[in-house]
Amino acid sequence: MTTTLIETPRTSVAVAASMRGGTKTYGHGDAEVRALDGIDVDVATGEFTAIMGPSGSGKSTLLHTLAGLDRLTAGQSWIGDQELSRLSEDKITQVRRDKIGFVFQAFNLIPSLSARENITLPLDISGRRVEQAWFDEVIGILGLGDRLTHLPAELSGGQQQRVAVARALVARPELIFADEPSGNLDSRSGGELLAFMRRAVTDFGQTIAMVTHDPTAASFADRVLFLADGRIVDEMRDPTAELVLDRMKQMGH
Numbered sequence: 524m525t526t527t528l529i530e531t532p533r534t535s536v537a538v539a540a541s542m543r544g545g546t547k548t549y550g551h552g553d554a555e556v557r558a559l560d561g562i563d564v565d566v567a568t569g570e571f572t573a574i575m576g577p578s579g580s581g582k583s584t585l586l587h588t589l590a591g592l593d594r595l596t597a598g599q600s601w602i603g604d605q606e607l608s609r610l611s612e613d614k615i616t617q618v619r620r621d622k623i624g625f626v627f628q629a630f631n632l633i634p635s636l637s638a639r640e641n642i643t644l645p646l647d648i649s650g651r652r653v654e655q656a657w658f659d660e661v662i663g664i665l666g667l668g669d670r671l672t673h674l675p676a677e678l679s680g681g682q683q684q685r686v687a688v689a690r691a692l693v694a695r696p697e698l699i700f701a702d703e704p705s706g707n708l709d710s711r712s713g714g715e716l717l718a719f720m721r722r723a724v725t726d727f728g729q730t731i732a733m734v735t736h737d738p739t740a741a742s743f744a745d746r747v748l749f750l751a752d753g754r755i756v757d758e759m760r761d762p763t764a765e766l767v768l769d770r771m772k773q774m775g776h
């Protein structure tokens with residue numbers, strides 16, 4: 524087991540996921556790219572965290588390594604108390620399945636399954652029961668009640684995106700990772716989706732970490748992290764779209 528220098532102590536605040544000295548490189552020698560260059564971050568439980576930064580700054584890499592979809596080259600990351608570099612691939616898969624919901628731009632819906640079957644799939648796979656009252660509440664708020672028997676191909680892009688969000692929420696994961704969740708939606712549907720994610724955090728105590736390019740989307744978060752060249756260069760609490768936009772302009776976005 525290698526030892527790693529931990530510069531910032533992990534705090535006593537409840538933390539859903541964290542990283543210390545997170546480094547990710549791709550390629551070797553002259554072709555080496557440092558996608559993450561020593562990241563220290565805590566994703567606090569019950570908070571909505573947005574991750575912003577110029578193209579290529581490492582946002583998706585940070586999300587993927589925090590979520591255990593990809594491994595760090597150096598440093599450590601935790602989901603809850605479990606340090607991912609110590610876990611086998613099988614164990615990481617299990618942690619992801621039990622604790623994490625994903626909302627990515629490619630919705631990853633199974634084409635042959637109905638909307639309802641797609642939404643309950645993570646629970647079905649892990650052998651957990653669907654809580655009917657919670658299912659009904661999520662479906663009601665997302666306006667999917669009359670679409671549950673449809674196949675993904677029979678749904679609009681916005682409806683497919685809402686199915687992907689419902690799938691993440693119905694399992695009540697400890698943590699949801701979202702990559703540009705409103706990216707493919709018109710501004711009204713995108714706004715509704717973000718308002719729902721906000722409500723899931725405020726009213727239901729959900730924890731969400733979301734990558735976005737959009738200052739308005741980021742303004743729904745409690746906290747915005749700004750990345751540049753694989754480092755966290757700034758953060759903002761209680762953001763407004765205007766303040767986020769100003770900060771991005773300073774970063775030469």
Ligand SMILES: Nc1ncnc2c1ncn2[C@@H]1O[C@H](COP(=O)(O)OP(=O)(O)OP(=O)(O)O)[C@@H](O)[C@H]1O
Binds near residue numbers: 556578580583584
């Ligand atoms: N699989 C890979 N192989 C090689 N380089 C990669 C790979 N994935 C990412 N990179 C590089 O790592 C850096 C960070 O990429 P990443 O996708 O995390 O940035 P991003 O901030 O999410 O960008 P964008 O906003 O354009 O999606 C970039 O320079 C990218 O080219």
